Amino acid sequence: MDEKKDGPQDGLSDWGIPGTYIFDHTRSRVGFELNKLAYSLTDPQNREAFKKDEEAYMARYGLTEAQKDAIRRRDWLALTKHHGGNIYYIYKLGAATGSGLYHMGAQMRGETYEQFLETRGAKGAR
Amino acid sequence: MDEKKDGPQDGLSDWGIPGTYIFDHTRSRVGFELNKLAYSLTDPQNREAFKKDEEAYMARYGLTEAQKDAIRRRDWLALTKHHGGNIYYIYKLGAATGSGLYHMGAQMRGETYEQFLETRGAKGAR
Amino acid sequence: MAKIVAGIGSSHVPSFGPAYDGRKFEDPDWKPLFDGYVPVREWLRDTVRPDVAIVVYNDHGSDFSLDRVPTFAIGVRDIYEQADEGFGTRPLPPVKGDADLSWHIAKAVIYDEFDLTVCQEMKVDHGMMAPLPLLFSHDPDWAVRVVPIVVNVIQHPLPTARRCFRLGQAIGRAVASYPEDLKVVVVGTGGMSHQLHGERFGHLSEAFDRRWLDLIARDPEELCRMTHEEIMAAAGAESVELIMWLVMRGALAGGAVERKHLNYYAPMTTGMGLISLAAA
Amino acid sequence: MAKIVAGIGSSHVPSFGPAYDGRKFEDPDWKPLFDGYVPVREWLRDTVRPDVAIVVYNDHGSDFSLDRVPTFAIGVRDIYEQADEGFGTRPLPPVKGDADLSWHIAKAVIYDEFDLTVCQEMKVDHGMMAPLPLLFSHDPDWAVRVVPIVVNVIQHPLPTARRCFRLGQAIGRAVASYPEDLKVVVVGTGGMSHQLHGERFGHLSEAFDRRWLDLIARDPEELCRMTHEEIMAAAGAESVELIMWLVMRGALAGGAVERKHLNYYAPMTTGMGLISLAAA
Ligand SMILES: [Fe+3]
Ligand SMILES: [Fe+3]
Numbered sequence: 001m002d003e004k005k006d007g008p009q010d011g012l013s014d015w016g017i018p019g020t021y022i023f024d025h026t027r028s029r030v031g032f033e034l035n036k037l038a039y040s041l042t043d044p045q046n047r048e049a050f051k052k053d054e055e056a057y058m059a060r061y062g063l064t065e066a067q068k069d070a071i072r073r074r075d076w077l078a079l080t081k082h083h084g085g086n087i088y089y090i091y092k093l094g095a096a097t098g099s100g101l102y103h104m105g106a107q108m109r110g111e112t113y114e115q116f117l118e119t120r121g122a123k124g125a126r
Numbered sequence: 127m128d129e130k131k132d133g134p135q136d137g138l139s140d141w142g143i144p145g146t147y148i149f150d151h152t153r154s155r156v157g158f159e160l161n162k163l164a165y166s167l168t169d170p171q172n173r174e175a176f177k178k179d180e181e182a183y184m185a186r187y188g189l190t191e192a193q194k195d196a197i198r199r200r201d202w203l204a205l206t207k208h209h210g211g212n213i214y215y216i217y218k219l220g221a222a223t224g225s226g227l228y229h230m231g232a233q234m235r236g237e238t239y240e241q242f243l244e245t246r247g248a249k250g251a252r
Numbered sequence: 253m254a255k256i257v258a259g260i261g262s263s264h265v266p267s268f269g270p271a272y273d274g275r276k277f278e279d280p281d282w283k284p285l286f287d288g289y290v291p292v293r294e295w296l297r298d299t300v301r302p303d304v305a306i307v308v309y310n311d312h313g314s315d316f317s318l319d320r321v322p323t324f325a326i327g328v329r330d331i332y333e334q335a336d337e338g339f340g341t342r343p344l345p346p347v348k349g350d351a352d353l354s355w356h357i358a359k360a361v362i363y364d365e366f367d368l369t370v371c372q373e374m375k376v377d378h379g380m381m382a383p384l385p386l387l388f389s390h391d392p393d394w395a396v397r398v399v400p401i402v403v404n405v406i407q408h409p410l411p412t413a414r415r416c417f418r419l420g421q422a423i424g425r426a427v428a429s430y431p432e433d434l435k436v437v438v439v440g441t442g443g444m445s446h447q448l449h450g451e452r453f454g455h456l457s458e459a460f461d462r463r464w465l466d467l468i469a470r471d472p473e474e475l476c477r478m479t480h481e482e483i484m485a486a487a488g489a490e491s492v493e494l495i496m497w498l499v500m501r502g503a504l505a506g507g508a509v510e511r512k513h514l515n516y517y518a519p520m521t522t523g524m525g526l527i528s529l530a531a532a
Numbered sequence: 533m534a535k536i537v538a539g540i541g542s543s544h545v546p547s548f549g550p551a552y553d554g555r556k557f558e559d560p561d562w563k564p565l566f567d568g569y570v571p572v573r574e575w576l577r578d579t580v581r582p583d584v585a586i587v588v589y590n591d592h593g594s595d596f597s598l599d600r601v602p603t604f605a606i607g608v609r610d611i612y613e614q615a616d617e618g619f620g621t622r623p624l625p626p627v628k629g630d631a632d633l634s635w636h637i638a639k640a641v642i643y644d645e646f647d648l649t650v651c652q653e654m655k656v657d658h659g660m661m662a663p664l665p666l667l668f669s670h671d672p673d674w675a676v677r678v679v680p681i682v683v684n685v686i687q688h689p690l691p692t693a694r695r696c697f698r699l700g701q702a703i704g705r706a707v708a709s710y711p712e713d714l715k716v717v718v719v720g721t722g723g724m725s726h727q728l729h730g731e732r733f734g735h736l737s738e739a740f741d742r743r744w745l746d747l748i749a750r751d752p753e754e755l756c757r758m759t760h761e762e763i764m765a766a767a768g769a770e771s772v773e774l775i776m777w778l779v780m781r782g783a784l785a786g787g788a789v790e791r792k793h794l795n796y797y798a799p800m801t802t803g804m805g806l807i808s809l810a811a812a
Binding site: 015016017018019020021022023024025028032035036038039041042043044047076077080081086087088089090091092095096101102104105106108109110116119120121122123124125126 | 546547551559560561562564565592593594595597598599615616617618619620686687688689727728729730731732733734761764765769770798799800801
């Protein structure tokens with residue numbers, strides 16, 4: 001659903017590494033409010049408020065409608081690829097919505113969690 | 127009243143310039159909470175709260191008793207000389223208590239405001 | 253290609269604010285200050301015609317607190333609101349930024365081994381706002397876009413005078429590599445002689461200030477050799493912010509400069525200096 | 533005089549935390565990691581016996597937000613609490629700092645033309661806390677005092693690999709000029725290969741990691757020549773935090789080094805490397 005923002009026309013940089021969206025100024029500018037929201041979840045009270053009413057919480061920040069929608073869909077790939085989300089900040093959004101890093105990663109790879117784990121050497125070390 | 131803290135035994139540096147208390151790490155450490163309080167007065171609501179009840183406002187910060195006392199006495203010299211106050215921060219305390227910079231300066235020089243103005247070249251330029 | 257076409261050195265005394273806003277241009281105690289800016293403002297408007305001003309200034313505990321003190325910071329916004337310094341703000345439009353150019357400079361200068369703090373949130377205080385309306389028209393909107401460079405001159409250790417000059421040189425290289433055709437002026441603010449605390453409050457040194465105004469154009473190398481102690485002992489503890497003029501001078505250092513204007517006035521507690529330099 | 537006696541390079545993977553706190557030392561999937569730290573911890577405790585650890589790490593959006601991103605920062609506190617990274621904090625005592633040494637380093641390094649941000653308020657995240665208990669005992673209290681050095685490896689532009697090495701050299705000079713008799717170990721954290729976002733999530737390169745582990749001891753100059761792009765293309769976007777190991781290596785660069793320990797394990801999404809170097 002973000003196809004229109006895909007590719008160079010979205011103003012985001014391409015460093016030429018496949019499947020990789022370097023967090024440079026193009027993404028930091030676009031994602032500023034998004035990452036700010038995610039950063040706010042380092043406060044336990046904010047986590048509670050977010051869990052209680054995501055919409056009200058999102059309304060406090062100047063997110064675009066597309067960013068809000070990607071949060072609603074837990075679309076971690078879109079958040080980091082199109083919406084300027086930095087993975088370390090977005091990870092806090094994952095935690096607050098019950099998605100661990102490996103779940104987020106599996107989704108970004110287009111795999112199920114189980115499929116992803118099968119690609120690892122010692123999947124107990126997680 | 128701060129004589130005991132005077133001189134090298136107070137742990138504050140002496141750069142060897144008379145009547146001058148360089149804001150280096152020795153003062154920034156000692157004055158951290160004091161300057162933080164002063165910085166908070168850049169917010170109009172905080173200014174109101176401070177003016178309404180100075181004691182309650184001071185209690186929010188980890189000031190020493192001597193720092194609180196110097197604020198109560200509007201002792202700008204003690205605040206910058208002994209208590210780690212940085213003049214740019216302390217200036218906000220002056221503003222909130224009705225002392226302009228030249229009033230603060232006259233006091234630090236040990237002069238009346240009028241005496242101080244007489245030492246200036248074109249005292250209308252203030 | 254972007255090009256640095258001029259440099260300005262200017263004091264940024266807070267009292268410029270109420271005097272300017274109160275239109276005290278003909279007040280005899282203020283006239284020698286405001287008259288000095290008129291030819292510089294006209295020269296900038298009619299001859300230099302810059303698109304962008306890189307303004308080197310320091311925050312005075314207005315927007316930066318002491319929890320984290322950057323040695324050098326850069327603003328990368330498209331708009332900068334005024335900081336409230338304890339009195340509310342002045343009737344001036346928000347400063348227009350140039351985020352693209354700011355990020356370009358940040359990238360070039362960090363890769364050139366200057367360790368900037370990059371600010372996507374930032375308000376500007378009198379360090380910038382005292383001189384800005386004296387140099388550029390703002391009615392209804394500012395005549396230039398601004399790239400703010402913030403220098404720690406408050407909490408020692410400060411960057412050395414030489415480091416400030418070198419930062420300016422790096423900014424000069426960064427601007428020269430920007431693909432857009434822009435004319436850029438660099439404004440170094442602060443000083444001149446003053447001391448605002450201690451029994452030595454009100455200390456002034458016209459001799460030091462005159463020497464600085466001479467050397468900043470003619471021999472900045474000599475200023476780069478000065479220590480903070482020397483400057484503070486001669487010209488007052490708070491005069492050390494003059495090192496920010498060296499960022500401006502460094503940015504111009506690639507070519508020769510010509511001094512165009514000079515003004516000096518010291519009515520109260522600060523030597524109010526103004527100098528303009530044209531890049532050759 | 534203070535002296536840098538050893539350097540450590542270590543990954544700082546967040547999952548070290550729950551595995552350590554849950555005492556999974558004998559869990560077959562964790563044992564190859566924890567076993568690697570045992571001889572290093574014993575060597576530090578019995579032979580090196582440092583008073584202070586300078587820990588070079590990055591914040592992961594835990595205590596530093598994107599409003600102001602310092603390229604290099606230093607903590608100058610006597611105590612550092614843990615940051616809450618979204619899950620609460622770990623059952624470990626607060627980290628002990630050494631404010632006097634921190635301020636000494638800040639001053640020396642800023643006068644040496646490194647533009648640090650000086651932090652009187654700062655919390656530390658897994659960048660420091662993942663490896664710290666694996667290297668130093670903490671029961672009932674930490675065996676070392678810590679000086680935290682924070683590097684921006686999150687928001688590009690990052691400092692270059694060479695700049696990191698040079699910062700380490702400057703820290704080495706600063707420590708050597710500290711009058712107190714202290715033994716100091718420098719810990720460079722981060723990496724090794726990993727990527728945590730995009731379709732390339734989970735990318736690993738043992739070949740790159742092995743090469744890094746070899747060169748960091750033997751030929752750091754070759755690592756200084758690497759660009760961020762090269763590192764990220766070979767070893768994953770987030771592997772670029774390896775440049776922080778070069779701060780450690782630079783701090784040791786005054787003399788020869790001897791590699792004492794080496795461990796490598798890559799069970800999930802991050803190459804977990806560990807190296808120890810003794811100053812000659
Ligand atoms: Fe100033
Ligand atoms: Fe990391």
